[in-house]
Structure formats: C-alpha cells, structure tokens
Amino acid sequence: MEKNEKKKEYKVKKPSFWLYTLPAYLLRPYFKFKWNHKVDRKGIKGVKSPVLAIANHCSTIDVILTLQTLLPKKYNIVAGRDLFTWPALKPFIRKFGAIPKSQFSIDLAAMRTMKTATDDGLNVLIYPEGKTSLDGRQAYLAPAIAKFIKFMDCNVVMVHTVGAYLTRPRYTKGFRKGRVETKAYVLFTQEQVRSLSNKELYEGVCKAMEYNDHVWQRENNIRFASEAPAANLNYLLYKCPKCGAEYENESDGKVITCLSCGNKAEYTEYGEIKPVGDSKVFDRIDLWYDFQKEAVTEELKKGNFEISKEVTLLYEDVLDASFKEAGEGTLTIKDGEIFYIGTKDGEPFEMRQSLASMSTIVTKNSEGVDLTSKETIYRFLFKEHKWSVKYGLIVEQNFALNNGLV
DSSP: OOBOOOSSOOOOOOOOIIIIIHHHHHHHHHHHHHHOEEEEEEETTTOOSSEEEEEOOOSTTHHHHHHHHHTTSOOEEEEEGGGGGOTTTTTTTTTTTOEEEOTTSBOHHHHHHHHHHHHTTOOEEEOTTOSOOSSSBOOOOOTHHHHHHHHHOSEEEEEEEESHHHHSOTTSSSOOOSOEEEEEEEEEOHHHHHHSOHHHHHHHHHHHHOOBHHHHHHHHTOOOOOSOTTTTHHHHSOBOTTTOOBSOEEEOSSEEEETTTOOEEEEOTTSOEEESTTOOOOSSHHHHHHHHHHHHHHHHHTSOOEEEEEEEEEEEETTTTEEEEEEEEEEEEETTEEEEEEEETTEEEEEEEESTTOOOOEEETTTEEEEEOSSOEEEEEETTSOOHHHHHHHHHHHHHHHTTOO
C-alpha cells in the first residue's frame, strides 16, 4: 500500500466527560440487559497510565463494550478515517477524542498522534485487525504490531470479547440477544515491552487475540434470538457447497437456497447450519467460509487469475468529511494488481495498486471495497450489489500464498 501522511497534524483531545464518561456509565446497565454483557476487569486493576489497549474486533458494538470494560480510565480510540464521514458520528467523533487512521496503509501521521497522546499521559485504544470480522474469527495480524508496541513504549492491556459478532453480525442489520463476555488484563508491562523481542511480542499478541464465536457458541449452547437468523447470510456464504455456483444463494431469513441447484441450508439461533433434505452444507459459518477460502486459493494457484466487475466510484472529500460519487468503470484484479479503469469527475481516470504487500482489503456491507491512496480513500460499489466478500478473499489468499501462510 502507498504511504498516507497528512500535511496537517491531527491534534488529539482528551475524551469529553459529557460524550464519553457519563454516557458510558449511564448505558452500562442498559447494555448489560440488552446484550447480556458480562465483564471481567480484575486484571487491569491498578494499571497506570499511559496505556495502549489492544482489542479484538468482532463487531461494530465492540467500541461500546470495550470502553465500558476499561472504565474508569478514558481512552482515545483509533478509528478508520471513513467513520469521520458517517453523518451520525460527524458532530461528535472529534469531541469523543477519536484519532483518525487510514485503514491498511502506513499512516505515519496517525502513529505520531498516538505516540504524542501516550507521551502526554493519555491512553490509546486500537483494534489491530483493522476492521470488524467477516466470519466471526480473528483476522491476520501483521508482525509490524510488535514494532508499533515497542514504539509506543508503555503498558499494554488486552481487551478480549466473545459473542459480539453473534450479537451484531457483520452481514446483517439489527441485534440479537444471547451473551457477550469481555475480559481485560495486562498483556505486557512497560518493562516487558522493553525487554521482550519483537517475535515474543508478536506471538503474545496473536495468542491473546484468538477467538471463534461459532465454536464458543456451540460449546456453550447459547441461543442468539432472532426471527430471521439467516437474513443476508447469503452475501457472506456466497458459494454453494453442492454445485459450486457463486452468488446464486438467496435467503428467506431462515433458509439459504441455491437458485442454481436448489441446495437448501437452514441456519438456527444456536449457530447450527442444517441441510434440508439431501442438501449439502457445512454445519458452521466459519467452516463454510473456509470452504470458500480454499476455492479461491485453488483458483489463484492455477495462475493467470482475473476478475473484473462494473463499479461506481466514490471518493472521500476530506474537507467535507463525506464520500462523493465521482464516476463509473471496472474494478479488476489481475497480474498481482487491483486496478480501476473508468471515469472520475467526467474525465478518464485510472488507479492501480500492487497486491504484493496487501494482506486484506476494506469491504463494505453496501457491497463495495475501499482503497487508500496518498490523496484520499476511493470507494468502489459493485453495480450487481455483490462480490465484496469474494474480492476480499482474493486479496487475502493471494497474500497468504505469496507469504507461505497456506
């Protein structure tokens, strides 16, 4: 990815009492009731600021769960720059003390801001996976996290959550009540940060970040109440296990049906995927997702891989903190590159990025992907309203193949 270094330094602010501390305390009983949130914070009692908190990123509700777990300390949250464009967040996010960072790019300005914050005695919260989980498990972590921890040079706290993905699944809207558990503890003291090797720090973070909400749910037999547990699940589980057709699955809220061969899979509130009749299924979401990963890996191994789909181009207007529609074209993955060819603001436009160091890509529920350049974030929305999960898997499995991870 290209380096993204903003000309103007971002001034970090201490989180507001009125927008951060007071709501966090007042809403704690509500979310305990609404999501059955159980907290274990004994492991951070007495830890001294400044603190770098690391949390796994199961769901969009993680921030609420994490901040309530970390009370009474306040933390400056590192958030993707596109969150600063959300209409509901724009009036508050800076007063909340959030630090903007470009996702999956080398954002030196954001790193300096984080370091300045801890040097000033503030606490910083990061989600090193960089995006919410698509399949309910931890994502790949780059070894550079160890260097970053060394750079921050302070106490490190781990905040580990299970159940949040199932409470607010990435693939659909709304909430499901089951159970959420969050545990916070000191992962490394400042002395350990200074004495441990990068390899030891990296291995420690990777182990601490592990989770699989589907296994956890099944082992504990937890029901996540929903009238339509399989709503939009067909966008995540896009490949039919029986005939191999892609993006032919449709969902009626409880059953996924392949329009190509009629294969049917029922997804239950207990996380089970059951075949209807003689249909072929994988009995957990993560196992079905692995089947899709393996299929993409085999496609890439054959060589001369190419995929190209029509998209609408948008880009981030930094001054206005919003995304503007700018043109149309095609988004292609071919010969180790992802590239757009089309129009921008009425003129021919082309953008190319190498996949060599790209471990993942930002995928949007609106069926699109984001790419970050020096100037801005470009968003590509697929005109067929599908393909984002497959494009994400192609980028990830290409990186895995090129780095001996599969």
